Amino acid sequence: MTSLPKNKPKKKLGLVIDLDICVGCHACAVNCKEWNAGGHSAPLTDIDPYGAKPKGVWFNRIHTFEAVHEETGRSRTVHFPKSCLHCDDAPCVTVCPTGASYKREEDGIVLVNADTCIGCKLCSWACPYGAREYDEDEGVMKKCTLCVDRIYNENLPESSRAPACVTTCPAGARHFGDLGDPSSTVSKIVAKRGGVDLMPEQGTRPVNKYLPPRLKNIDKQKDQSAPRMLTHQDDSSDGAGLLARWVDKLLS
Amino acid sequence: MHPAKSVIFFTTASGAGYGLIVWLAMAALLNLLPLEAFFACVAFGLAFVLIIGGLLASTFHLGHPERAWRAMSQWRSSWLSREGLAAVLSFAPMGLLALYWLWPEQALLGQISGAMAWGSIIMALLTVFFTAMIYASLKTIPAWHSKMTVVGYLVLALMSGAMLMALLTMLWGYDGAGLFSIIALVFVLLGLGVKLLYWARLAGKKITSTAGSATGLADFGAVTLVESPHSTDNYLLEEMGFKIARKHAAKLRKIAVLFGFLTPILLLGLAIMLENSSLQIVLLFAGVMLGGIGLVVERWLFFAEAKHVVTLYYGEHAI
Ligand code: SF4
Ligand code: SF4
Ligand code: SF4
Numbered sequence: 001m002t003s004l005p006k007n008k009p010k011k012k013l014g015l016v017i018d019l020d021i022c023v024g025c026h027a028c029a030v031n032c033k034e035w036n037a038g039g040h041s042a043p044l045t046d047i048d049p050y051g052a053k054p055k056g057v058w059f060n061r062i063h064t065f066e067a068v069h070e071e072t073g074r075s076r077t078v079h080f081p082k083s084c085l086h087c088d089d090a091p092c093v094t095v096c097p098t099g100a101s102y103k104r105e106e107d108g109i110v111l112v113n114a115d116t117c118i119g120c121k122l123c124s125w126a127c128p129y130g131a132r133e134y135d136e137d138e139g140v141m142k143k144c145t146l147c148v149d150r151i152y153n154e155n156l157p158e159s160s161r162a163p164a165c166v167t168t169c170p171a172g173a174r175h176f177g178d179l180g181d182p183s184s185t186v187s188k189i190v191a192k193r194g195g196v197d198l199m200p201e202q203g204t205r206p207v208n209k210y211l212p213p214r215l216k217n218i219d220k221q222k223d224q225s226a227p228r229m230l231t232h233q234d235d236s237s238d239g240a241g242l243l244a245r246w247v248d249k250l251l252s
Numbered sequence: 253m254h255p256a257k258s259v260i261f262f263t264t265a266s267g268a269g270y271g272l273i274v275w276l277a278m279a280a281l282l283n284l285l286p287l288e289a290f291f292a293c294v295a296f297g298l299a300f301v302l303i304i305g306g307l308l309a310s311t312f313h314l315g316h317p318e319r320a321w322r323a324m325s326q327w328r329s330s331w332l333s334r335e336g337l338a339a340v341l342s343f344a345p346m347g348l349l350a351l352y353w354l355w356p357e358q359a360l361l362g363q364i365s366g367a368m369a370w371g372s373i374i375m376a377l378l379t380v381f382f383t384a385m386i387y388a389s390l391k392t393i394p395a396w397h398s399k400m401t402v403v404g405y406l407v408l409a410l411m412s413g414a415m416l417m418a419l420l421t422m423l424w425g426y427d428g429a430g431l432f433s434i435i436a437l438v439f440v441l442l443g444l445g446v447k448l449l450y451w452a453r454l455a456g457k458k459i460t461s462t463a464g465s466a467t468g469l470a471d472f473g474a475v476t477l478v479e480s481p482h483s484t485d486n487y488l489l490e491e492m493g494f495k496i497a498r499k500h501a502a503k504l505r506k507i508a509v510l511f512g513f514l515t516p517i518l519l520l521g522l523a524i525m526l527e528n529s530s531l532q533i534v535l536l537f538a539g540v541m542l543g544g545i546g547l548v549v550e551r552w553l554f555f556a557e558a559k560h561v562v563t564l565y566y567g568e569h570a571i
Contacts (some may be wrong), residue, residue: 061481096330198468201461202461
């Protein structure tokens with residue numbers, strides 16, 4: 001059934017991505033590919049992988065943006081990982097004509113049933129975030145599964161029961177948890193750091209949140225000009241200490 | 253959006269087919285035409301070829317055409333599902349109406365003919381409406397997210413159907429031919445108006461989403477993509493990153509207006525004024541052909557000019 005669940009999921013599993021910390025190393029994208037190439041939605045087909053124009057199915061992609069402040073001219077480079085946001089009001093689910101796309105009532109995860117998907121691609125048109133990936137080879141739509149085959153997997157040690165992208169991030173920029181529970185660690189981080197929704201105007205009510213970069217000291221100063229720079233052709237020894245002046249005298 | 257040939261063909265061809273059905277059903281309801289079997293074969297045959305050809309084209313464009321039947325299951329939530337269901341259900345009244353036209357003396361068919369005509373009109377219009385709603389309901393494509401999309405699909409379907417109806421009735425030398433030529437002319441004028449309004453809305457449309465809102469970084473200043481996540485085009489860019497140069501769009505709009513509307517207006521106008529029926533047939537035939545080219549260009553532009561908000565993650569600044 002592609003209507004959204006009648007009882008809104010209380011549990012809302014999702015990711016919190018810290019744009020202040022992400023260093024843009026693509027490790028999460030690579031580990032996502034590695035895990036999911038053998039997981040719930042396997043394979044993640046690559047077309048022409050070693051050729052001139054490789055392309056393929058990836059559930060997580062890392063963009064890099066620059067934000068330049070209009071008044072101060074200060075620029076900031078932000079690495080920006082993006083995967084499915086497991087939206088509360090997921091438009092990709094309601095447009096699906098077959099029922100292949102669905103949102104789980106028990107934890108809010110949005111999944112595709114590859115056995116019933118007809119590959120009409122309409123869900124990819126309905127998603128504002130580009131989180132749906134068409135597998136040309138298999139003729140079905142695929143997407144981030146929130147690593148549903150890891151997070152409940154009793155064959156894995158407890159510490160590994162988290163999405164592949166979260167466990168692998170070397171900078172600790174990704175958090176996983178229940179965003180429907182205000183007392184969860186992730187909810188607290190979001191509240192503390194002012195986590196935001198992407199494109200709230202699209203009305204999708206994403207579960208995943210993004211933590212904006214923290215303000216740096218320089219952002220708080222009135223004078224936002226570049227820090228002082230030393231000139232490198234300084235011939236004067238004025239202001240140097242006694243020993244330095246003595247060495248200077250000896251050498252010059 | 254990538255203008256896929258199959259979808260362009262599907263929407264224009266099936267639109268014309270459903271439009272033709274509407275006018276045939278009207279003719280049956282109002283007793284405008286004699287019920288001749290040969291005419292019925294050609295007219296309903298043409299409508300069914302257009303509709304079924306379009307539906308097949310759209311089915312083959314699926315990743316799994318053999319599972320297409322599944323698409324009818326989610327009519328409660330999905331416009332695409334409603335369209336599929338309506339398209340299949342509409343064959344019942346349309347088929348019975350065609351049979352009535354073939355064997356009007358058959359008592360049972362005669363009794364239900366009125367209901368079948370109404371059923372055909374409603375189901376044909378409903379199917380076109382559902383097709384349009386697939387596009388109009390997408391918030392992610394602000395160019396389509398408007399009532400103008402729906403009005404456009406309905407008017408253009410009735411317009412192309414009326415032009416076919418005018419040509420067919422003229423070919424058979426029916427009295428109703430004059431009336432259908434006038435109806436066609438009225439709908440071409442309406443179509444032109446709707447399309448000009450659609451483009452005017454596009455030009456004056458407010459910005460929906462920006463790279464700032466897409467990344468949540470608006471507070472930090474103007475947001476620009478500096479590095480794409482991948483070095484070659486992926487599915488998203490192929491499907492939704494289609495870009496058309498403004499000057500080409502302007503030229504193609506002119507072609508669409510000239511072929512799709514202005515030429516048909518001129519040819520239909522001439523045909524209405526003339527008395528010579530073979531010349532009228534030539535004019536109407538030319539009108540249908542050139543109008544068809546114009547409508548295909550119009551539909552191509554409908555896709556090519558529409559921008560998807562996902563492109564904000566790939567270098568667009570505001571949509
Ligand atoms: S991010 Fe896209 S694919 Fe994921 S739930 Fe939201 S709309 Fe659907
Ligand atoms: S591509 Fe598959 S999952 Fe997406 S809308 Fe079509 S049938 Fe549903
Ligand atoms: S949750 Fe799993 S599937 Fe989703 S982006 Fe992370 S690693 Fe990929």
